Amino acid sequence: MSGGILVVDDDVEIRSALTDAFEMHGFAVATAENGADAIDLLERGHRPDVVLVDLLMPGVIGHSLLEYMRRDDQLSQIPVAIVSASPHLAPPGYRVFGKPVQLNALLDFVRAA
Numbered sequence: 001m002s003g004g005i006l007v008v009d010d011d012v013e014i015r016s017a018l019t020d021a022f023e024m025h026g027f028a029v030a031t032a033e034n035g036a037d038a039i040d041l042l043e044r045g046h047r048p049d050v051v052l053v054d055l056l057m058p059g060v061i062g063h064s065l066l067e068y069m070r071r072d073d074q075l076s077q078i079p080v081a082i083v084s085a086s087p088h089l090a091p092p093g094y095r096v097f098g099k100p101v102q103l104n105a106l107l108d109f110v111r112a113a
Helices: 012-024 035-043 062-070 103-112
Strands: 005-008 029-032 050-053 080-084 095-098
Touching (some): 005 012, 012 103, 029 035, 035 050, 035 062, 050 103, 062 080, 095 103
Parallel strands (some): 005 029, 080 095
């Protein structure tokens, strides 16, 4: 599957809520529960239109996923937003959404991407 939104978050309730909300607005959604799962999806050829990533997760954290994407010419072109309860930890250059998420603002970002 390519296109749509890739939601990367270790919290199953957040993944589920974002998936439901985006699908209700007509978006295809893929999910990963951590950075390692997201990298695996990307290495298998999944090319989302936008990636929403939490920063603090068990295993491969969001920062590592961001670095992985930056090193690849194609992946570095995908718009990324950080959705985190620790927005102050976000590296510069990314759109950041704190938790709890303001869904309308996140939808606006996805639509623009």
